[in-house]
Amino acid sequence: xxxxxxxxxxxxxxxxxxxxxxxxxxxxxxxxxxxxxxxxxxxxxxxxxxxxxxxxxxxxxxxxxxxxxxxxxxxxxxxxxxxxxxxxxxxxxxxxxxxxxxxxxxxxxxxxxxxxxxxxxxxxxxxxxxxxxxxxxxxxxxxxxxxxxxxxxxxxxxxxxxxxxxxxxxxxxxxxxxxxxxxxxxxxxxxxxxxxxxxxxxxxxxxxxxxxxxxxxxxxxxxxxxxxxxxxxxxxxxxxxxxxxxxxxxxxxxxxxxxxxxxxxxxxxxxxxxxxxxxxxxxxxxxxxxxxxxxxxxxxxxxxxxxxxxxxxxxxxxxxxxxxxxxxxxxxxxxxxxxxxx
Numbered sequence: 001x002x003x004x005x006x007x008x009x010x011x012x013x014x015x016x017x018x019x020x021x022x023x024x025x026x027x028x029x030x031x032x033x034x035x036x037x038x039x040x041x042x043x044x045x046x047x048x049x050x051x052x053x054x055x056x057x058x059x060x061x062x063x064x065x066x067x068x069x070x071x072x073x074x075x076x077x078x079x080x081x082x083x084x085x086x087x088x089x090x091x092x093x094x095x096x097x098x099x100x101x102x103x104x105x106x107x108x109x110x111x112x113x114x115x116x117x118x119x120x121x122x123x124x125x126x127x128x129x130x131x132x133x134x135x136x137x138x139x140x141x142x143x144x145x146x147x148x149x150x151x152x153x154x155x156x157x158x159x160x161x162x163x164x165x166x167x168x169x170x171x172x173x174x175x176x177x178x179x180x181x182x183x184x185x186x187x188x189x190x191x192x193x194x195x196x197x198x199x200x201x202x203x204x205x206x207x208x209x210x211x212x213x214x215x216x217x218x219x220x221x222x223x224x225x226x227x228x229x230x231x232x233x234x235x236x237x238x239x240x241x242x243x244x245x246x247x248x249x250x251x252x253x254x255x256x257x258x259x260x261x262x263x264x265x266x267x268x269x270x271x272x273x274x275x276x277x278x279x280x281x282x283x284x285x286x287x288x289x290x291x292x293x294x295x296x297x298x299x300x301x302x303x304x305x306x307x308x309x310x311x312x313x314x315x316x317x318x319x320x321x322x323x324x325x326x327x328x329x330x331x332x333x334x335x336x337x338x339x340x341x342x
Contacts, residue, residue, distance in 0.1 A: 020095050020143050023072035024057035025210035027097070027140070029200055029217040036201045036216055038181050043205025046154065047184035048177045050197040050217055051137050052108045053101035054117070058082075058136065060090045067100075075100070078116055081129040082136050085171050093145055094164060098138035098175070108195040110320070138165065139175035139200075142208060150208035157208065179204075188220055196220075197311055221309040223326055225337045226254060228272065228304045230281055230297040236269040241325065242285060242297055243308065247340035250280060251302055254340070255310065255319035264325055268304075271328065275299035305332040 019025060038045050055070045065086045067075040076083055079100065090096075102112040112132045116125070141161040142150050149157050158177065165174040178184055184199055198219035206214060226243035229251055233239035241257045260268065279302075284294040308323040 016143055016146055016148060019210070020059070020148060021061070022057070022059040022066045023068040023074075024059060024095055024097075024142065026055060026057055026070050027209050027215060028070075028211065028213045029215035030213035032216050032218055035181070035199065035218045038179065041201060041203035041206070041216070043153065043155070043203050044179060045181070046158075046177050046179055046202045046204055047181060047187075048139055048175050048200045048202070049187060049191060050200050050219070051099040051101050051175070052110055052195050052197050053099040053113055053137075056098060056100050056136070057142070058086055058096040058098065058138075060086055060096070061093045063087065065090075075117075077122075078125060079129070079134055080125060081133050082171060085136070089168055089172055090164065092164060093143075095142040096136075096138050096161075096164075097140035097142060098136050100134050100136055102132055102134050104132075106194060110195075133171060135171040135173055137173045137175045139177075140208065150210070153205045153207060154202055155204050192220070219311040219321075221311050221324070223307050224310050225305055225307055225329055225332060226323075227251065227302045227334045227337055228268070228300060228306060229253065229279070229302045230275075230285075230299045231268075231272065232295060232297055233265075234269075235272050235274060235298055235300065237265050238269055238272070238298075239265070241268070241306065241323075242281075243306065243323065244281075244302065245337055245340050246334070248342055252340060253281060253285065253318070255308070255323045256285070257308060257325050258322045260325060268306075268325075268328065271304045273301045273303070275301050302334060305329040305334060305337055 036045055056075055057068045059066045059068065065083045067079055067082065069075055082100065100113065102109045104112055116128050116132060116134065138161065141157050141164065144160050149160060162174065168174065188196065188199065198217060201216040201218065226245055228241050229244040230242040231238035231240065238260060240259050242253060243255055244251045245254050279299040281299055284296050286294060307326040307329050309326055310319050310323050311321050
């Protein structure tokens with residue numbers, strides 16, 4: 001048993017270290033293509049839903065609440081509704097790990113969440129907190145009182161987290177967890193329409209490792225059709241595809257693929273033709289949505305339809321994460337591809 005478990009509530013324990021006062025380093029997850037089995041993680045696998053939002057560490061200390069992003073940015077002022085909920089419902093000093101999400105008609109709304117991030121005026125923040133309230137889905141705890149619980153195994157931390165969460169009510173939520181892989185798959189199917197991205201898998205006997213990718217994330221992917229509108233690399237040997245869908249009469253970028261295999265590149269390159277002067281896309285695109293450096297693209301005639309694997313992370317109909325090419329749909333024309341809503 002960890003020695004810190006032996007302290008009673010009345011015994012003196014040293015103050016927490018500065019790394020738990022904020023900003024807080026959070027444990028991360030590495031992506032894997034295959035869903036780990038029930039015994040793949042140390043002590044047995046524990047499965048949780050992967051929420052589509054902003055990761056935060058919540059420091060609740062001496063009646064004050066601060067929210068920190070995984071990159072060390074202070075989110076507190078942008079989410080006064082969550083700050084107030086934590087201050088009113090968490091009666092014990094603690095540091096929590098969770099995900100900020102915004103729900104719109106029973107689906108997680110990343111656009112609404114993003115909108116709350118870019119507005120800085122206090123009056124606007126208060127209005128958004130009222131009109132587009134956020135929720136905090138909590139899935140781990142780093143400290144309770146003045147005890148650093150990160151060295152404890154996951155099962156011990158989960159017990160303490162469940163004790164803290166007994167009286168919680170929305171917008172605070174405890175993320176569900178199961179050791180039953182069949183139940184986890186049922187959750188995915190049930191929550192698919194809400195925008196849940198997949199599962200996060202943790203080991204029952206593992207300690208909390210700040211900054212390390214010891215957890216595993218596994219994303220569900222649906223296959224969808226899209227139109228090739230541009231490529232990087234050369235026309236004959238594309239490196240990746242930039243794909244789109246029509247909104248009315250305009251072709252919009254909806255995503256880009258990961259790097260193609262040599263075989264995929266050769267096969268797709270035989271199908272592509274250079275675009276005419278009226279192609280609506282720019283000559284460069286960001287390496288990540290809305291940020292990052294620019295990379296040049298070669299625009300092609302939007303005549304080739306492909307099937308791609310996409311996860312559930314959407315922003316205004318655009319896929320925020322890279323797509324995976326499945327195959328060329330020679331049986332489909334661009335007019336057969338689903339359009340974006342007007």
